[in-house]
Amino acid sequence: MAGVAVSTTINGDNVEYLCQPDETLLDVLRDRLGLTGAKEGCGTGDCGACSIILDDRLVCSCLVLGAEAEGRRVETIEGMAHGDRLHPLQQKFLEHAALQCGVCTPGFLIAAKDLLAKNPDPTEEEIRFGLAGNLCRCTGYDKIVRAVQDAASVMKGA
Amino acid sequence: MRYIRPHSMEDAVGQLAGSPGTAAILAGGSDLLVRMKGGFIEPDLIVDIKSIDGLGEIRETADGFSIGAAVSCALMGESAALKREWPGVVEAAKLIGSKQVQGRCTIVGNLCNASPAADSVPALVAAGARALIIGPGGRRTVAVEAVPTGPGKTSLAKGEIIEAILLDRRAPRSGDAYLRFIPRTEMDIAVVSAGVKLTLDEQGVVKSARVALGAVAPTVLLVEEAAEALIGRKLDEAALERLAKVCSGTCRPIDDKRGTVEFRRKVAGVLAGRAATTAYARAGGK
Numbered sequence: 001m002a003g004v005a006v007s008t009t010i011n012g013d014n015v016e017y018l019c020q021p022d023e024t025l026l027d028v029l030r031d032r033l034g035l036t037g038a039k040e041g042c043g044t045g046d047c048g049a050c051s052i053i054l055d056d057r058l059v060c061s062c063l064v065l066g067a068e069a070e071g072r073r074v075e076t077i078e079g080m081a082h083g084d085r086l087h088p089l090q091q092k093f094l095e096h097a098a099l100q101c102g103v104c105t106p107g108f109l110i111a112a113k114d115l116l117a118k119n120p121d122p123t124e125e126e127i128r129f130g131l132a133g134n135l136c137r138c139t140g141y142d143k144i145v146r147a148v149q150d151a152a153s154v155m156k157g158a
Numbered sequence: 159m160r161y162i163r164p165h166s167m168e169d170a171v172g173q174l175a176g177s178p179g180t181a182a183i184l185a186g187g188s189d190l191l192v193r194m195k196g197g198f199i200e201p202d203l204i205v206d207i208k209s210i211d212g213l214g215e216i217r218e219t220a221d222g223f224s225i226g227a228a229v230s231c232a233l234m235g236e237s238a239a240l241k242r243e244w245p246g247v248v249e250a251a252k253l254i255g256s257k258q259v260q261g262r263c264t265i266v267g268n269l270c271n272a273s274p275a276a277d278s279v280p281a282l283v284a285a286g287a288r289a290l291i292i293g294p295g296g297r298r299t300v301a302v303e304a305v306p307t308g309p310g311k312t313s314l315a316k317g318e319i320i321e322a323i324l325l326d327r328r329a330p331r332s333g334d335a336y337l338r339f340i341p342r343t344e345m346d347i348a349v350v351s352a353g354v355k356l357t358l359d360e361q362g363v364v365k366s367a368r369v370a371l372g373a374v375a376p377t378v379l380l381v382e383e384a385a386e387a388l389i390g391r392k393l394d395e396a397a398l399e400r401l402a403k404v405c406s407g408t409c410r411p412i413d414d415k416r417g418t419v420e421f422r423r424k425v426a427g428v429l430a431g432r433a434a435t436t437a438y439a440r441a442g443g444k
Contacts (some may be wrong), residue, residue, distance in 0.1 A: 002160070003163055020159075020202075021159045021160060021161035021204060022159050022161075022189065022194060043195055044192045044196075044258075045188055045191075045192065045255065045259055046256075046345075047259065048256065048258055051258055054261070057230065057232060057262075058257050058258050058261050058263035059258050059261045059262050060258045060259070060262075062191070062195075063186075063192070063258075063259070063262060064187065064191075064262070065161065065184070065186050065187065065191070065204070065206075066164075067161045067206070068184075068187075068206060068208070070163070104358045111257065111258070114257075114259075121386060129344065130254055131257020132257070132344045132345060133255070133257045133258045133259065133345070134256075137325060142435050
């Protein structure tokens with residue numbers, strides 16, 4: 001199979017890579033670019049652990065081909081903190097202990113960031129619906145929901 | 159395997175028609191990539207249609223709407239005009255998958271994946287939507303219900319692509335609705351589903367009706383007898399009872415882990431009635 005040359009933007013940086021035509025963007029991020037924040041849970045778009053933002057849309061990177069990123073804008077968990085300064089969502093996930101094993105956490109953070117960008121003041125129900133595409137088998141979700149609520153109020157005050 | 163991203167429909171059709179092996183069209187990829195990953199399909203050629211001009215747009219015309227093949231369901235949910243005129247269609251599209259899947263999945267993909275349980279299809283059939291198809295022989299338009307021919311199978315010929323879904327402008331005193339039954343609240347495959355569109359006269363009497371049922375036969379059913387049960391009457395209890403009876407009797411469901419034949423028959427009637435009630439209210443009926 002001939003490789004596909006891709007030129008894209010990831011977390012604000014111009015990035016070029018070669019990938020196979022059937023290689024997912026998730027595999028490109030993790031195995032070619034060393035961006036291992038996005039996780040592979042199911043690989044079929046059910047668990048949300050591989051969530052990224054592609055041109056302002058929340059998507060599962062396991063359901064995107066690496067070749068499709070050509071000319072587009074990719075945001076991953078690696079772009080969420082500014083240096084040592086955590087994003088309010090990351091800070092509140094820590095404070096509320098909204099994670100245990102941590103595999104789902106990057107996906108939840110990206111999905112929550114997308115949710116708050118579109119709806120800065122969500123109700124609890126809106127948060128639960130908005131994060132329904134992300135599965136967590138440890139926390140029971142309550143702590144995650146509370147962390148997102150707290151982050152939303154901090155971000156509104158900012 | 160080759161991946162190409164044509165910039166014109168003609169190029170896409172030419173590449174698909176000229177491909178010697180298996181070719182797959184990629185729009186949202188939420189079915190295609192899962193099938194590739196599962197080893198169910200290994201296309202020799204992947205034709206990504208998202209760079210074709212206009213395919214990612216919802217266009218409002220004098221006649222109605224043209225929803226391009228690359229329009230994500232999330233984008234449909236953001237179209238105020240589409241939601242106002244065809245709330246049932248938009249609700250159905252918005253039920254497909256999670257927020258992550260919504261950002262990618264398309265109603266054309268949902269139609270061409272040809273699952274009997276596809277959420278958007280009964281709503282589109284009820285709405286009288288048409289598929290604009292382009293192929294080596296030129297363009298043609300068919301009713302949406304003519305596209306799927308069985309689970310995973312469509313009537314599209316080699317080299318043909320559905321370019322857009324066409325919806326008429328909503329007629330006065332019309333309304334549509336879509337409902338499905340799933341055992342949980344979010345993100346599941348319809349066990350039974352129903353789409354209804356009604357047009358009323360000035361007295362609130364049903365003038366025309368389209369009733370479609372999903373997940374109860376190899377393809378979505380357009381139930382003409384169900385429409386007849388409603389036409390010429392207000393949507394009173396007797397009409398709803400007849401509708402439920404006809405729908406339960408017409409469906410040809412299977413037993414599987416998601417529901418039994420008996421359950422699906424019963425629920426088909428219940429959902430058709432509830433969808434009709436919503437469509438009636440949206441049409442201004444009292």
